[in-house]
Amino acid sequence: MSDSVNSVNELPIIIDGKPYPDITKNPPQEIATTAFTLGILLGVFLGLLPVLHFKSFNLYIIALSLFHFLEYYITAKYNPGKVHNESFLLNNGVGYLAAHLAATIECFLECLFFPHLKSYTPLHKALAVVGGILVLIGQVARTLAMSTAAQSFSHVLKTKKEKDHVLVKSGLYKYLRHPSYFGFFWWALGTQLLLLNPISFVVFVGVLWRFFSKRIAVEEKYLINFFGKEYIVYKDSVSTWIPFIN
Numbered sequence: 001m002s003d004s005v006n007s008v009n010e011l012p013i014i015i016d017g018k019p020y021p022d023i024t025k026n027p028p029q030e031i032a033t034t035a036f037t038l039g040i041l042l043g044v045f046l047g048l049l050p051v052l053h054f055k056s057f058n059l060y061i062i063a064l065s066l067f068h069f070l071e072y073y074i075t076a077k078y079n080p081g082k083v084h085n086e087s088f089l090l091n092n093g094v095g096y097l098a099a100h101l102a103a104t105i106e107c108f109l110e111c112l113f114f115p116h117l118k119s120y121t122p123l124h125k126a127l128a129v130v131g132g133i134l135v136l137i138g139q140v141a142r143t144l145a146m147s148t149a150a151q152s153f154s155h156v157l158k159t160k161k162e163k164d165h166v167l168v169k170s171g172l173y174k175y176l177r178h179p180s181y182f183g184f185f186w187w188a189l190g191t192q193l194l195l196l197n198p199i200s201f202v203v204f205v206g207v208l209w210r211f212f213s214k215r216i217a218v219e220e221k222y223l224i225n226f227f228g229k230e231y232i233v234y235k236d237s238v239s240t241w242i243p244f245i246n
């Protein structure tokens with residue numbers, strides 16, 4: 001996962017007082033190709049749902065395609081001044097890519113050599129359903145957070161306060177201190193429950209928890225810097241709902 005920080009202010013393009021996407025950072029042919037590829041992937045795995053036995057894998061690819069499409073779409077809609085071709089978050093660091101690759105390999109190896117791990121017994125069915133629900137909850141939380149925070153949201157952590165950066169305490173931020181991280185955390189764990197991947201599930205718990213506990217600590221240092229007492233009061237009154245991150 002990307003934990004890059006950005007101290008350079010990105011100046012949005014303003015026309016008639018409204019921010020617009022910078023076309024040099026959003027080459028239309030690249031955006032169209034990426035969106036088309038994600039759509040094809042989603043469509044193929046949706047179409048194969050009735051055919052394949054282990055439907056969890058189809059649902060996983062559908063969730064993954066939708067997640068990356070929405071990262072760009074929501075940024076473009078609610079935060080147009082900051083949208084760029086990396087907003088799909090497909091280049092989300094080597095760790096992110098490796099984690100999903102390892103999860104896919106685990107899923108295939110278990111399907112081939114340990115098919116009992118992938119058979120839909122009542123217990124496995126219940127785990128897969130819980131996983132699917134977590135994926136849904138996580139995606140909704142992430143999407144709502146990005147749309148509520150709008151121009152205050154950025155995929156890269158800001159180390160310098162921008163003019164239009166306001167402290168967001170409304171919407172989901174009223175109940176969750178870091179709703180997009182909450183969403184990402186539970187979405188990612190949900191994918192591994194859905195896939196009935198015991199090894200990747202445990203690895204994801206450790207890696208995600210470590211990542212977000214570090215990320216939140218650093219992010220909050222800057223937020224206290226930007227918003228002072230107002231952020232301290234907010235931090236003390238709203239939880240993250242990510243276990244053991246307070």
Ligand SMILES: C[S@@+](CC[C@H](N)C(=O)[O-])C[C@H]1O[C@@H](n2cnc3c(N)ncnc32)[C@H](O)[C@@H]1O
Nearest residue numbers: 145152154155157158166167168178179180181
């Ligand atoms: C990837 S966004 C994540 C936002 C938030 N941590 C969340 O999970 O919804 C990271 C940027 O959001 C900003 N940020 C985080 N919480 C914020 C808040 N409550 N209000 C305004 N900006 C916030 C940080 O300064 C950082 O540059």
